[in-house]
Amino acid sequence: MLFKKLIRTVGRYKAQFISMIIMVALGIGIFLGFNIEWKTLEVNVAKAFEDTGFADYRIMNERGFSAADVEAIEKIEGVTAASRFLSVTVPRKESDDLLALTITENPAVSGFKVIEGEAYDSEDAEGLWISERYAKENDLSVGDTFTMVYKNIEFSGPIRGLVKSGEYLICLLQEGQLMPDYQKNGFVYISPAYMKRVIGITFYPQINVRSDLDKDTMIAKAEEALGKTYMVVDKELVTSYSEAHGEMEEGKTMAALLPVIFLAIAVLTMITTMHRISISEKTQIGTLKSLGFKDRRILRHYTTYGVFIGLIGTAIGVGLGFLIGYMFVNPHSVMGDYMDMEHWELHMPLYSIAVIVAINIFLILTTMYSVASMMKGTAAEALKPYAPKAMRRMWIENKKAWKNLSFATKWNIRDILRHKSRSFMTVFGIVSCMLILIASFGINDTLNSFIDDFFEKSMCYQNKITLDIEQASNADVDALIEKYDADWCAELGIQIGDNAYSMQVYSLDHGYYQFVKGHGEYISLPEDGVLICERIARKENLKVGDTVSVSVYGTSEKYDLKVVDIAKSISESIMLSKSYADNIGMNYQVNELFTNVMEVEDSPFISSSQSKQTVVDTFNSFIYIMFLMIAMLVIIAVILGVVVLYNLGIMSYAERYRELATLKVVGFKDRHISRILIDQNIWMTVLGVALGIPAGVGILKILLVMLAGDYELSLTITFTTYLISILLTFGVSFFVGLMVSRKNKKIDMVEALKVAE
Amino acid sequence: MKIVEISHVSRVYKVGDHEQKALDDVSLELESGKTIVILGPSGAGKSTLLNLLGGLDSPTSGTIKIKGKDISTLNADQLAEYRASGVGFIFQAYNLIPTLTVLENVALVKEIAKDPLSSHDMLREVGLGEHMYKFPVELSGGEQQRVSIARAVTKNPDILLCDEPTGALDTETGVMVLKLLQSMAKEHGKTTIIVTHNQNIAKMADVVVHVKNGKIKEVINNDKPLAVEEVEW
Incomplete structure (x- = not known):
């Protein structure tokens, strides 16, 4: 018989049950998906390396x-x-x-x-x-x-x-x-x-x-x-190894950050929803108790709900997780564009199973706790409906301004403060939605500005010619520079202490190359010292004004260089002008020319040429992948916002049903009541958005450092991103508010105001 | 003057395939300024009648005229307007808003009523001048019902509708509340309609309407209504 009750109760709270299942599924799905991503790479990359005898060390001569x-x-x-x-x-x-x-x-x-x-x-x-x-x-x-x-x-x-x-x-x-x-x-x-x-x-x-x-x-x-x-290079410096492991590390970082937000929301949603369901089931719990059901039996009955939600949510979540994992890592995904690997089977880390089990146990415990707290005491006590905490006067009410507030405002303020956990969850949901939107759009902005800074604006030439330095004499190089009317660069391998870096000497009479200071901010090379990139500055603990000693790799030459400024660079480089290099008597050999001439004649001194457009084009697939990820995150953020807010909206609606019915009986129109509810919604949204913006920027900063520390990205968030994120979040909140308040029309005044039995 | 004119009103509820007639072809006319008690056992249809009069529900057929105006065909908004100014409700369970203070609960109706009275005055009148800034939970049941009366009267409606107003109160408090209700109605010239199954309350009415099985059994005019104190409880 209790089983029948179980099924009907699920029907009665279907909005709550569905949102809990969605949240559990989303939480587990995203958690699993992000973890499958890096684990799949780890296993398959290791297999690829093992199968082909990838070297651990390279000794160079x-x-x-x-x-x-x-x-x-x-x-x-x-x-x-x-x-x-x-x-x-x-x-x-x-x-x-x-x-x-x-x-x-x-x-x-x-x-x-x-x-x-x-x-x-x-x-x-x-x-x-x-x-x-x-x-x-x-x-x-x-x-x-x-x-x-x-x-x-x-x-x-x-x-x-x-x-x-x-x-x-x-x-x-x-x-x-x-x-x-x-x-x-x-x-x-x-x-x-x-x-x-x-x-x-x-x-x-x-x-x-x-x-x-x-x-x-x-x-x-x-x-x-x-x-x-001899120079010994370990595998960490080999592109295939370092980039692949970089991807795994990025994956682990992402897995440790974003899914945690979703899991937290899922858990919080479960706690508040279960608590609320138990409250409205309190008299039923009391009835069962007074009929002679043992506490244990009742507890078991209600715990079934937790198990039910957990199982369905987990089943959907695991499916979703593998789907997300597959979206990230399959031979036709961006990862497939990136890595040339034989195996792409999906793998999940063992601990993710533990986490999923833990979530389910937690869900069951939450249910048991909520029900147990309603069951406390004698059957008679359990029979009484749940009594919310009594209203107390708040400090704010002693202020003069309070008296001038409209009834709706007062009602909303008290309602928010009275249901603190619900209000907190609402704001938390909005903050999460806003945060994910800002961070995802922000990644897009930052990458766009990265490409703009380092490629579109920094490279002012059309074509880059790489010389064959073993074939070309200085006279040959000079002839080529003249022929192509080129600026040039000479690259040297250097070491600071034990660390290997690159150093470039530039002659930039045509201004074919600019150095990036910050987003949209460019500097030229100093005459009396060098520019170093941010990573070298950080690793070698250098600041402007310091002198850095470098030894040129493969020679006995050593130079003391004065750091004049710190710039952003894609490679770990020290950059200096020809005049400074000549001043300190540095030896170098020109190996790259920058020119606007597109037609490069065959020459024994030229090993290759590459147009700027080709470089920019290689980013297209990169950007496309980013776009997909961002689209996914945005969709998830919106789903999350809708589910959390709708769930809370429905719960609060049920809690306030009697009050709303009273307002209606007294003569308030549906529109008026809707406006009060929507007002509250707007306040919460404004608060959530206000908190969500800095939170999103903060997460983005962490993400950039963790994921792209190698690229010296400058955090960029455009006005459009703020605008779209705010509009989307408000849109979600407003949409849900409307859905909930539409139910006003259905308030049955007669039914609602019957004496509580 | 006739304030209420009900003619051939039926209210049918559908429960699944089954139809239940809560009111069956009821007609009734009530005079303004009187105290009317609707008596009947539970399930007789008296609350349905009250709900229809209060604009909480609409009849399946028939017309209900309040001060000559047909309220049976009003839409949701028009009904809300009618509830806001035309009638004041007093419930067995008080139905105060727990998150508003006593004063706010009463003042609330000033936002919607056309010609409301002073909420401060009204609270003093019901003897709650001292408790204006308390929340409903801090009051006793009788006090809460007095707030509910103050709220109903503040709207300055033509009719006060009371659904078992003393149902949740002990006799002593119930008598006090009825006394207050009677004096407020007299003083402000309101028509009071009380739904109850308590025979004693009927003794204070000008008109007693007996309802049974969805029909009006009889309407008795009481020439000598007793004051509340005179009724034997």
Whole structure:
């Protein structure tokens, strides 16, 4: 019999039950979705690295390593495998496409996995193993002939296999490139035999190492084995590893921030709703008690509601979580545009199961507590309807101004203060809605301004020419500068202490390059010192006026540089003018030209050219993905706002039913009563919006630091963002207010004012 | 003058497929300025009658004229206006707004009534001058009912409608409330309609209407209504 009651009670409170289920589902769904995102990446990226023997360390020597060197490294205790390795960026013949031409002596280190075609054969001096992704994008298949040209040497041969490699998990081959372009970039593996056939020699400037040793031990042992100090780069500095792990970290950060807000809202909604349902069920609870049902039985009966909501909410939430996870991470998502990975199966972290179980237990406990508090005492006490706290006079009422307030205002103020938890939840719901809107639109604004600052405005040239510094003499470079009427830049690898950075010397007579100080704020290079980027300033603890000592990588040159200003930069760089570099007697070699000339003639001194437009275009997919995420967050924020506010609205409506009926009996029109309710709604919304704006800006700041500390983004929120967020939030609040107040017409005065039994 | 003219009024409630006639072809005329008691057992239809008179409900058929104006065809807003100025309600459960003070509960109606009286004066008149700034919960039941009377009279309506006004009160308090009701009605010249199942209250009425099974059984004019004190409780 109680089961029948259970079903009917669910029907009676269907708005509340549905909103609780939605909140639990949203909370769990978002929590799970965000966690699935990073866990899926973690598992599948690790698999990709493991499958293809991704190297833990790279030992660098521009002059090349001998076979004895690699043997010595392999003998180090703690080294699993080592391989001499070469990777050079080479254009495809008669095309702008760039490919990383790669040779690894030992295919177990920094190798590849064949997806289609023949297995690798180190004796094969003819064939190529090409990036599967690039092949698919360019309609290449096994057996086709593929040709690249490097320094007038053709590398050509039949494609033996389509492959994937951890080394090129995120295939970024150009400076300043943020998104890989698998249509234009890829990689090609050839065997050492192939290299020997084509160039006559083998040359390996790198030994890649698989090892569990920590970096310091590795450096020390490598030095011992090779008898000389070489630069050892650990995997943290390799794009594929660092970017992929950056994505996971971002995912973890997001998972720790946004879902928590949703879970908190879900939990709070559950508490308040359950409490309110128990209140209105109090006489029923009392009736059951007086009929002789034991407390335990009644408790069990009501706890079923919690279980019911929990199970349905969890089921929907888990489905939603996997859907969200899939939206973020699948081969056709932005993540798929970013990473070239074989496996994309979804995985969830174990603790998310624990969290889901905990939420359900909490829901049950909340239900039990709410019911138990209504059941206290004797059956007679339980039978009495719930008595809300008595009104007391508030300090505010002693003020003169109070007397002049309209009845509606007084009623609203008292109503808000009397139902503090409900008012708090309402404001909390609005704040959350506002916060998510501001933060999501703000991310969009910030990224747009980032692109605007660093690409549209900072790069004032149309075309960038990269020189082949090994081929070009100073005279050749000067001739090219004149020919293309170019500004130029010379890039040097430097170290401050043990940390590697980049340093650029600029000659900017045409003003083809500007340095970003803040959003829309540009500075030019000083004559008497250097600009450093924010990250170097932070890591090396430098401020304006300090002197920083740098040593140029690969040489014994050291310079003391005066920090004149701090700028924003995409790469970790120190930037200085030609005149300052010349003053302090710095050696440099020009390697990039900035020009407005679009047609670049073939020249042995030029390795590639890249138009500004290409760079800007690579952002389009990036922006598109952001747009999708933002659209999702905005939709969720709106759903959240509607559900929380509607739920509260319905509950408060039920609580005030008698009062509203009295007003109606006394002669207030429906419109008038609606206005009172809507007034209160507006106050709460104004308060929520006022609190939501700083909260949103705060969250956005945290997000930017955590997610994009690498890009030195300047927080930007446009007026439109504020306007849209405010309008949307008010829209939600107003819409819900109308839905609730429409019910006024249905108030049954006769029924409402019957003597409470 | 005839203040109430009810002719052939029926009120049918639908409960599922089943129809229930709460009032069945009722006709009744009442004179202005009188105290009218509607008597009957529970379920007789007396509260339905009161609700129809108060504009809380509309008849299924028939017409109800108050001061010559038909209220049976009014829309929701017009009914609200009628309730705001035409009638004052006094309920068994008082129905005060818990979040408003005594004074505010009474003053509330001044926002909607056409020609309201002073709420301060009225509260003094019902003897609550001292308690104006208290909240309803701080008052006894009798005091709360007095606030309810003050609220009804402040609207300055033609008719006071009382639904078991003493139902929730002990005899002594009930007598006081009735006394107040009678004197307020006399002083302000109101027609008072009291619905009750308490036979004793009928002795103070000018007109007693007996209702049973949705029909009016008889209407008795009482030439010598007793003062409240004279009634044996």
